[in-house]
Amino acid sequence: MAKDASFICTACGATHAKWSGQCDACGAWNTIKENEAISTGPGPRVTRGSALTLTDLATTEAPPARTHAGVDELDRVLGGGLVAASAILVGGDPGIGKSTLLLQAAARFARGGLKVIYITGEESAGQVQMRAQRLGLTESPVKLAAATDLRDILTTLETEKPDLAIIDSIQTVWSDTVSSAPGSVTQVRAAAHELTSFAKRRGMACIMVGHVTKEGTIAGPRVVEHMVDTVLYFEGDRGHPFRILRAHKNRFGPADEIGVFEMTGRGLAEVKNPSALFLAERGAATPGSAVFAGIEGTRPLLCEIQALVSPAPAGQARRSVVGWDGGRLAMILAVLEARAGVAFAGLDVYLNVAGGLRISEPAADLAVAAALLSAREDTALPESAVLFGEISLSGALRPVAQSEMRLKEAKKLGFTTAIIPPVPSRRARMSTGTPADRAALPEVREMHDLAGFVEALFGTEPGRTQVPSDQD
Structure with missing residues (x-):
């Protein structure tokens, strides 16, 4: 023995x-x-430890109970509402509006019957109270405290037993059991682990705020993403009033879902129809402008893609992109030259997604190519046309998912023409559909390859500016 x-x-x-x-x-x-x-x-x-209780795959559990915030855009990103005993991380650049959004959400949850505690480590309690007064939230029954000691925070949560705790921010919380300085990777990881474990044990929802630079180098969200159930990132340009709340990870709902907000003097206001908002400032048709029908999460979203092409000093051509992938732009320019005979050598190329939106899906390839060609030829595209489709390296145009949803959103906003790759499934549905079904979609012009697309919109020779009108 x-x-x-x-x-x-x-x-x-x-x-x-x-x-x-x-x-x-x-x-x-x-x-x-x-x-x-x-x-x-x-x-x-x-x-040896204790044996685990095993179940089979056929065993089902009831879906988790959710509490609605009363902010539709936030509930959408959370997957339908706040889940008890869940840990949520909200990341984003400093000053983007995370604290404002969470204070508004805390007030809504508290008015809905939840016991909410808001713990700030970056500001004093008086500063948060001033923000609440500016936002008109002083009557909401939210409990407030300013603290950074993890031991004090956990003791308070154990005593008060709230339904929701908001920690703003995780970088300021420190544990006396860790020798590292507050804000270090070790401290952030330890604090996030303790708060997440406490939330799971006590059935409390916990929202932690974290700051991230453009490079993602500050300790915070990058080291605790795998510990939490949901990761939300707040995106946006301070020069624009729009803010995008995007779900990068969600164990209780779809990932890549977005909520759209507008920054106002009274805080963040939710945007019910983001497509109309992103296109609100779009005036008459101008060269270099194309409307893209995209999908963000489960909703269609229309936005304007802008391009500018101008002569460059010899050997110093620039490629500048805002809101899209720079590598993808280089590929589109190469395919245009190799497969369609349209060269951009010696030209500066600038590409921008209007409104501060960031697009990642390859379905934007065709709209980007159209904007580039329109800017190069100094010819406007039809004002009532939308575009979407993926461009392959061979120059072929490939269909993308959820084409019908994109087309319905375009028709809803008054667009009468859609330029897209061939979609066999859509043809089959249209051949058997009713006249009302066909009337709900814009007129579709199918393009098989990039060379045919360039010829149809700009003529066979580079430099020609023959563009079909909306009536063609």
């Missing part, structure tokens, strides 16, 4: 230093067994 052997009662789980006939803890007889090691190889001795 090993010298460090231990014994455990199979009835109550009590441990004993030696074997005996009766368990001192529960009084049962002949239930004490040796706690044998489950590993006899090199390394420390690993003793």
Whole structure:
């Protein structure tokens, strides 16, 4: 028998230093067994633990109960509302509006019946109260505290037993069991782990705020994303009033869902129809402008893609992109030259997604190519046309997912023409659909390859500016 052997009662789980006939803890007889090691190889001795309760794949659980915030855009990103015993991380650049949004959400949740505690580590309680007064939230029953000591925060949460705790921000929280400075990777990881574990044990929802630079180098969201259930990022340009709340990870709902807000003097206002808002400042048709019908999460979203092409000094051509992938732009320019005979050598190229929106899906390829060609030829595209489609390296145009949803959104906003790749499934539905179904979609012009697209919109020779009118 090993010298460090231990014994455990199979009835109550009590441990004993030696074997005996009766368990001192529960009084049962002949239930004490040796706690044998489950590993006899090199390394420390690993003793047996408690057996896990196993289920099969057919076992189903009821969906988690959710509490609605009363802010439709926030509920959408959360997957339908706030889930109890969940840990949520809200990241974004400093000053983008995270604290404003969460203070508004805390007030809504509190008015809905939840007990909410807002703990700030970056500001004083007076500063948060001033923000609440400016936003008209002073009557909301939100409990407020200013603290950074993790031990004090956990003790307060244990005593108060809130339904929701908001920690603003995780970089300021420190634990006296960790020797690193507050805000370091070790401190942030330790604080996030303790708060997440506490939320799971107590059935409390916990929202943690974290700051991230453009490079993502500040300790915070990048080191705790795998610990939490939901990761939301607040995006936007301070020069624009629009803010995008995007779900990068969500165990209780779809990822890549977005909520759109507008920064006003009274805080963040939710945008019910973001497509109309992003296109509100679009005037008459101008060269270099194309409207893209995209999908963000589960909703269609129309936005304007702007391009500018101008002569460049010899050997110093620039490529500048805002809101899209610069590598993807380089690929589109190469395919235009190799497959359609349209060169951009010696030309500066600037590309921008209007409104501060960031697009990642390849469905924007065709709209980007159209904006570039329109700017190069100094010819406006049809004002009532939308475009979407993926461009392959061979120059072929490939269909994208959810084409019908994109077309319906375009028709709703008054666009009468859609330039897209061929979609066999859409053709089949249209051949069997009713006249009302066909009337709900814009007129579709299908393009098979990039060369045919350039010829149809700008003529066969570079430099020609023959563009079909809306009536063609």
